[in-house]
Amino acid sequence: MSQDLFAKLVDAVEASPDRVLTNSEAPRWIKKLSDEDATLMSQADVKEACIVTRQLRASMLQHEDTKLLCVSGLETDEFLPDAYDALELTPGLFALAVAELKLVPKASATEIFDAIEGSFQGEDGYEGHDLEDIAKLFPDVSIFQLNERAVSSGSIWRSLGVLLSVFYGQGPIELNEETLECLKDLYESGSDYVPFKNIVQGHLAMSWSGFFLELYRAIEQLYSVPKLVKLTDRWASSKPFYELAELLEHQLGWRPKEEDALRELMESCDASLLDMLANELCPDAEVKSKSVARAIYKQRNSLVHFRSALPEQDYSTPQWNKRISLMIKLVSKLYEKHGENYMIPRP
Template sequence: MGINRSKSSKSIFAKLAAYVDSANSFYKYNLDKCYIDFQKEDKETLDTIREINVQKFIPNAKFAIVSYRNRDMLIVVGEQTSEHDGSVLLNVNVDLAIFVYAICNLQGNVNYAIPPMRIYNEILCQPEDENYHGHQLEDLQEVFENVSAYEIVEESSLIKNDVYDVYAYHFLKLEREKIGRWDKKTLDLFEDIIFSGNDKIPYHNIVMSMLANQWNHSFLETYRCIERLFSVIRLEAFYDVLGTELTLLAVAKEIEEKISWRPNEETAIQEIFKNIVTTAIENVKNSYKQVKGMGVAKWYYKEIRNPIAHYRAVHSPLDLKEKEWNILLQFNLSVIEYLYRKYRGKI
């Protein structure tokens, strides 16, 4: 791919100018005089960056896997830097090539904590100084949001071309440093999935569950991973006698498209509950007297899944404790690990 130096330089200063103009400034500046001081090494390294995988599902999240200097790296924009020991990811110093790629290709924003007039004075007006020889990396890093880079260690268990799996580990490291809503067991189960090496798991759903601001959204994203395999669960016996080269998911897709057959979700959940330890979520269910006589699989589907997935007049927002939400998520994550391991060779 490589990066065009002239275009990237103009793009970066245009972002800064737009921010300054947003303050209704009447001060004059000449963007044509602003440029980045690319040294010989910078010019060479800019041509070596190759995009491997850029995230596209999550609004406002900016991260990608690139190949740079013969190393695969995760580049993240606008987030705190996570610290690593080099066993899975290795922190990399952000050089000018990485910074320019991140701001231009991943749509990095100006650091809005800095007043527009400061950017005007310290960046846009600098070309008027007779000693001006272009802007350095350090000048620009301060006025844009944070850029982090991590080498993906070859020996790690991450799926190295899956940007969501790699990013999930970066985000998990940040979460472990906080006192937040997740308890240790929930984080450990997320980590088990991240390190499973199972390329059939939809890791974008795992990431969206981790990033979600509401418990019900975290639950729903993990539930979708389970829901994806409902047809697989119901069709496995039929698939085993077909002798087709298609995957089980491909067969399920053809059946749904051709004859509009879809599995009954409640029945599929009943099948899952036969093979998974449900003691913890049964304890959650039994703490609510109004559903004490209801089977745990039916409760999970009717009283948990339905109010989250739908919002009809019959449904009320769930009012669960933080500990109970963690237990439900732990159950979902255990089911994901079990199902995707069981059906990995068929889907």
């Protein structure tokens, strides 16, 4: 890992016409902190890694009884959410982050040249580079120890989402505190079967419409559930619903009609949530499940299709926040009710 890390620095200098290293082949490394840190670098189990955006990247590591989240591209402070403890960056953790997050140097060729040209194996007194001298040449890396008893620590997308809900900062859209709290609740206590990758992608969307559509996609995954409940009541199968839905679509060309499927899902919602959705989306509704489904599907169509007959509505920031908060709550409730059936085989 140390060899690969310094190879990135050498390559960055050699790609520039302004500087030429006279010792590019010489071995270099970061000074060792401890045997424990070196062991972590060589033996840590990388559970997951994700490149979320060009800047935002994360990896989840397991080492003995410790679970760690490495994040680059997110500015945080000392007021961390529960279940997160900030750790100091070490040579081992830094090398793992550069390797697993595929980080490339951010410094200029001149800055890199000045940092490594005169320091290498064979130079009098060389014992390795100081961590801070090399870390500043790459994007910032933050390390968090996760409480493994926290539900969110089971998924890199959930763990990253919790941080995003707390440190959204100057994000692309103006999410208010209520919306961010709804997101935090979903990441921290939502069903394990929620497609959290979609939620994070929506959370970081450049537009309200992008966020709405990612939440809609999360709901859309469950569209086959009401029909499959009825089917398996009469034709038992131990397969999870997602496999049955895939079989029906591939073998028979069947998939549920979207608005009808959404209506059936709405009928399975608690009355209190249905009331909140109806009050916001269709306050004059007589049959709330039907009207809410129609309103959500109509908004989806106006965002997906670019036709004059389906104009995109211009909502205010407070209106968008209200709609997005309700959609987050809807995702949470639907997966709480149907997620396990959809994803897990039945006896």
